[in-house]
Amino acid sequence: MTEFSRITPPRDAQEKRRSLIERADDAFGLDRLGPARVPRALPEARRTPPQVQAGAPIEPPAAETAAAESAAAPSAGAGAPPSAPPVALSGPRQAVDRECLRREGLLVPEDPVTGQLEEFRIVKRELLTEARAGNDPLARRILVCSPHPGEGKTYCATNLAIALAAERDIEVVLIDADVVKPSVTRRLGIEGGPGLMDALADPAIAPESCVIRTDIEGLFVLPAGGSNVRDAEYLASARTGELLDRLTRDAPRRILVFDTPPALAASPAAELAGHVGQALLVVRADETSRAALEDARQLLSACPDIKLLLNAARYSPSGRRFGDYGKGED
Template sequence: MTEQSKVSRDTAHRAPKRNSLFERADAAFGLDNLGPKAVPTNLPAQRAVPKQRKAEPAPQTEPQSQVQPQAAPQEPSFTQAPSSAPVEAPFGVGEQQSKPVRAVTLCGPMMEIDRDHMVDADLIVPEDPVTGLLEEFRIVKRELLADARASDDDLARRILICSPLPGEGKTYCATNLAIALAAERDIEVVLIDADMINPSITRRLGVDAGPGLMDALADKTLKPEELVSPTDIDGLFIMSAGTSSALDAEYLTSARTHEVLDRLTRGAPNRFIIFDTPPALAASPAAELAAHVGQAVLVVRADETSRASLDDASQLLSACPDIKLLLNAAQFSPSGRRFGDYGEREE
């Protein structure tokens, strides 16, 4: 067994060669020699320069000042992205939003108006020479056109023709007014027979009646433009009254009426609609359609229509913002005006 006797440290320093391995390790790495070491004096000069530059604050603030100008222009580029996004919309989206609404094409079956029926009904015949009757309705249409163009909306181009009582000439005036308006250049006139009780537009013009206004209101699958027929009078279209029922008044007050009329006039600034309705004091359709038009013409017969009837009819049509009066069958003019005989005189 190896002898392990205590060895004196002093003896170990005097005779280092005879120290054990542990004693030599303690002498080199032990705690006796701990303490700060002296700074070497022979260090190269170039090694001290980097240490002095790191301690200086000036080089650190200089890079920070250079970063700020680079960050500033990046913020506008970020905030401008949302404003440019609508311009870069997918193909077709922007076109649908900015594209104006196109008017529907009136594509009902073609109608040829019997000119003999027009003469017998004392209506304006487009091919005939200018008459006093045409000149009178030219004055009426000028007033309606001026107000419609001043308003510049769809309602003003929907005109209701009515009378307080039967026999005052409302269908006669509605038909002649539609023919006179159709003579204007670049204007389409849709004459709608809204007198479901006594429809007479087609009879006066000598054409066959077919599905019309009430059919479009009752059946939502029908397209109203397919029930409006062009005629051989340029610019004139006709829509029949259609199939009448006990629910005509309820159909006229439904939301479907707005949908049908809006479809016929939307996107068509040169399209006018003329309604021939029943007398206001005899049936309710006139009062119900008054809310869907911008102008109403109340036809009164000279020397026959009473003031009380006129007041009552005007009250029933009060949903229309503009009510005009048209005196029919007048035999005199306070100013002595008489149209139609100017060309007959010799100069």
Template structure:
């Protein structure tokens, strides 16, 4: 075996330290480590945060399950008893004489008495017939109008064929009805529902125009017409319509005990009523100028806002009542006959009717048309 003691030993190795500079200054590694040896470098361990003590909390109340009550049957109740219907008022029986085949017979008419009925000084207000507004009952008698008599005079025939004359009065009445509606609404002149029909001289066709105007307006669905014969010197409305005479406007003006409603005549034409002139006297104009006239005329349209009153008065230049009636109306229709009425007479008549602020002219019996056509010819209507 080889003797290990005789093997030469080498020089001892130096420690594994980095060399120092001769000047004795620390090396770069030593300066970076900030220690004598880089073997002593270690990562500092962050201290553990202190353990927080638990905060005592109040126990949260948990919702308890809702205990449903046991099913119980609904209590039995007695059956509901419906109240008995209220008793309706008994119908009002009106004995209204209506035309029959022979002498006028009294027909017993039953009209219901609804809550809208009101007792007035002039009668009982009843529901309108055929869509007409509720009006007071005129206590005069009812008469039939002979249609053949109307045709013979060239007047409009109710329920008759459409003619050129009917078309002309449709145009005329529409302007008058519009003015009356404006008056009722407070936007026009007062008393627009009262219309005076007159002329400057006799024979110009004022009664012909007044009757046709009344017949045309009576055909309206929501309008009633009261035609008043105000030509006290020569009344002709009753004879034109074939109605009998009797007390009328002058009787109600002269005697306060006479109710004007008792003097009004009903006709078999729906919506048409007639008030005769009455018994004439020598003080007709003075009666019209009295304060009682305003009260009597106001009762003609009482409780009936859709009623039109047409006065067929005497010629303006022939009698004085027309100028007095002009103070009580809202519209005046001056009938002027073509090729007959002079301009001077027309101006004088209009001046006498100055009490009415709305005066319209109606040219009657004209045979000239600038266009060569007449109303109704487009549709082939009869003349």
């Protein structure tokens, strides 16, 4: 602490000529200020362990903790640990009937390029752009629906899946979610079997074991499976999210395409809308009313991105006609 004792006043003329600092030196000995002398022989320092309560964890010194954390942390530039491989689609292998595809008016991978193929190439490109924009597995789940029956939603879902499968390094799983009137396997000319509803009803059934591997490279099919009166409740359960997560987890190159019942005719489309990132609402030119379109859009509002696909249009204001280039004059 600072000492505040009084400085003795000067007694004669000679002392009066001395400065205040000089007189302070006489009083307090400022010439003795300086660092303390260090003894030559220092006693050995002993480290006293910290006192801890019985049963309390003993924390290591900060330096040791920092060293341990440094050793445990990955070195700069080291890559992240590899992610787990995606679930393999392990169902039976079947060949798609090409003649059945032609009878149904569907795309045939080996056939020449047609206007129909070019149209679906444009549609798939829009969907792929969204699917690849981020690392969101929901964006790689695409629901295809229509307001009413007969507007072409299964036709569009199947053609879209075939067109997407033509992309390099992509797996497309076409899921027949129209559990009321399933028709995907019939249109492809393959046999059905256990499928979506069976895996939802019985947690012991792995969904990947029900996925049919077709001979069209990159195309897989998950049939609708057995139907019962509780289909809507199964689709609304937490099991649906778990099943779809299993199919898309750690699989950035896998796309799910759902063919659902018409939105205004059955509830599965509205139930599945919350499990997908994109929806393709198919409407038929000159048939689907604006009121039906608005009602269907409202039912699918759980999906953040709803696109409109106009089917069976016979008029193009620009005169666009895909598939004719190369057949005549430039």
